[in-house]
Amino acid sequence: MSNTIIEALKTRRSIRRYKPDMVPQEIIDEIIDAGLYAASGHGEQKPIIVAVTNKELRDEISVKNCEIGGWSPEVDPLYGAPVVLIVLAPKDWANNKYDGSLVIGNLMLAADSLGIGSCWINRAREEFESEWGKELLKKIGIKGEWEGIGHCILGYPEDGAKPQAAPRLPGRVYYVK
Structure with a gap:
């Protein structure tokens, strides 16, 4: 039995090389x-x-993320993607990491369904704990205390191909009947 949602969950892959072409606004939206x-x-x-x-x-x-990661300045931890969707959640919300993670999961699946590559990029927490991150949020009109959950980068895959999934490791499910 084939199910398009389950198939999408199994075939979405992270893309780590992007064309510089901008994704149209209506697709981003x-x-x-x-x-x-x-x-x-x-x-x-x-x-x-x-x-x-x-x-x-x-x-x-990209520069801030690279500094946090401890890489040399020529590294682009955003892999050349032209779009960055930053997911933040209130610092005092007990479910902030969980809820924000679900948002990023939806973003990546939606992107894949529209032929857009995506990848979750870490270090948003450190970025938005820094003065740089706090000032950025103030500058764009976001008030309050926020925790960076992650970045979802978007773009067109450089070679147009999606990597194949690695075989699933055995022994990761336990049944209690």
């Missing part, structure tokens, strides 16, 4: 809308998404 439908604790819908398509800010985020 559709991906974001799917992210906003993620399940959330108590139905509170607390995570927010900051959509970055400005190349200068995208490059600044």
